[in-house]
Amino acid sequence: MANTAEAHHDDHDHHMPGFFTRWFCSTNHKDIGTLYILVSFIAAIIGGAMSWYIRLELAAPGIQYIDDFQFYNVLVTAHGFLMVFFVVMPAMIGGFGNWFVPLMIGAPDMAFPRMNNISLWLLVAGFILLLLSAVIGDGPGTGWTVYPPLSSQEYQPGPSVDLGILSLHLAGASSILGAINFIVTIFNMRAPGMTIHRMPLFVWAILITAFLLLLALPVLAGALTMLLTDRNFGTAFFVPGQGGDPVLWQHLFWFFGHPEVYIIIIPAFGIVSQIVSTFSNKPVFGYLGMAYAMSAIGVVGFIVWAHHMFTIGFDVSTRAYFTAATMVIAVPTGVKIFSWLATMWGGSIKFEVPMLYALGFIFLFVVGGVTGITLANASADLVFHDTYFVVAHFHYVMAIAAILAMFAGYFYWIGKMCGRKYPRGMAKLQFWVFFIGVNVLFFPQHFSGFAGMPRRIPDYPAPYEGWNYVSSLGALITMIGTILFFIIVWRTFYGEEAEANEWGEGATTLEWTVASPAPWHTHELLPDMTGKAPAE
């Protein structure tokens, strides 16, 4: 980051820290954000490669490439863990959150800069442990949901699942500490005049996500510890023969697991709000509605977990409750979708690449969301549970929508982060290749699900071949789109210099008032936000 170093010398007299101190002992929210994004890129390549290998095998019935089915199950497991914990979360919360929350609220850094660094390196350690779990022993062949008894020592012997558990312990600790950091920063370090109801929606999103992390991750940590002791220290939390219950794991896991998916998507909501507003040259419609819709989604997200467990055999009236509660979430989500549309209505829309991605997000999140309505109904879910319909649903909302939001954030903010502009034409091409690729990849999976194809299988009966082949072609196109993205990342470093505000008058948040690349230390004098136009 030579550019930020130069900008830094303009601001201060003392020396920049040396390479090791700057990058391994950082207390700078921008550098830590950059490192999180780097972790995310590396994990994305590995997790993506795993998914492409899976799609390669699934392109035709019969076994062509992966005849070790434990390895296949390990690929499925590792792909899930990598994408959720080491790609999306680090990029959006650790990456964009760290970079832009202090910038947007007018704070010079996070409340706890050293703890920020601990969070980052705990995540790196967790990442290494996850990779080790896949190569030491037989690998964890359990799916990211790690259900016992399959995940017990008897059925997954060796150290692999234990290494996976420890990996998640560290990643969880990383996120809990990060959540504390964000909450304290956002509550206490907003610039004078920036009340809670005047802060940008991206900051709201990170705040709500931080609370979800704080409350959900400890439950995962507890469950993981119980599994660890079951596997290694003779406890029997999940062992039916000794009075335990496998279903207990599922409740604990999904109590975390459902808020987790909102942890994934709420930052994306925040990014999309900023981008839609900027490129419509119009303030977000219904600011309070947007902020409290995200809050409602977060809160209700804690009381719907068992919709992931509709076929485990729990009581019918409880299934009725979880059906109703899950459907409730559609209401605040709809408020958000319509508010984004209303923001654009009457606006003056520029179809720059971040906006293309944001528009893609809005539409494809609706597609993924409506299949969620089907799955929310326990009776309808009866024919879809553990089929490719579920796989299609969650990939639409996570692999498509959330990833599109990540790309949107990258293209929106990269000029601010590194001081260079991305190549416009190539980025537009990359958008279309990726957009087409992911739709060809995941839309046919709905049909496989209708036809009854189960999840997590390396081979399938002949009739499922057609749509699987199309889906694998989509994976190929997506892979090309991903490679194009990394070429763009490379070329951006040699791109045109970016001005402080490359997006014009629609970009009204504080990060656009500082130079590009953002100086190493910003807001050393707090901006005075009293009397300024509120975020609404």
Add this chain to the structure above:
Amino acid sequence: MLKRLFAAIAVVAVGVMMSADLAMAEMVEMRSKPWQLFFQEPMSPTAEKVYDFNVFLLWVEGLITIFVLGLMAYICIKFNAKANPKPSKTTHNTVLEVIWTGLPILILIIIAIPSLKILYFVDKTQDAEMTLKVIGNQWYWTYEYPDHDGLTFDSYPVPDDELKEGQPRLLSVDNPVVLPANTNIRLLLSSNDVIHNWAMPSLAIKLDTTPGRINETWTHINKPGNYYGMCSELCGVNHSFMPIHIKALPKTEFSNWLAKAKKEFATNETQKKDAPVRLAQAATAK
């Protein structure tokens, strides 16, 4: 005239014999078809209700999606920077906000009512005529008929190299579970090892088999036939290789089968002794 009478009788007789044959041979084959877009045909009361409800849901969801897409297209055309250089500053419209909160609530209530009615219907039956116990194992199923002298047998997948003519790959088993059609059957599910899931798409059955737990549901198979499903909970390396094959017979034929089966599977000890060898075969099934 007598010739005509004989001819008529012959035609009728042949007709009767043929229809009897048809009734015997009229076994539906319920598994997915290539390039299938939608559900397998519903073959139980549960499946019919679930199918219809899902169609209703798809209509609602499809209309919502098209509506949003249409709005977005209109917005992109009417309000792009060239068409509308001066943006408005509107950020509120209470009526609109009430509508887009209230209308979805209404739609969800309209969905929830049939949803919950069907949920209670599919849960269990009050008047079961027989019970079937299903036990999941790595990687095969065990079936027990507690109402029929505890008849028990295992149902192993047929490896590729042992498939006979007409047996679909990855869906065939050595001993399908035979059930009477047009009968209310209570299903009791459990497992001997890890969590499996007994699924039958055309009958809309899907329930986990969990060790230490007995789960209950029910079914009623509308037509005699061969029904195929696959294990639906990751259970280890051969998760995709433990199919479910239900052979539904008319009630009288079912009784005949029972008599034969009790003799065939009476030597359960032999079955169990064969189990390790069978397991090895299943593990190498490709």
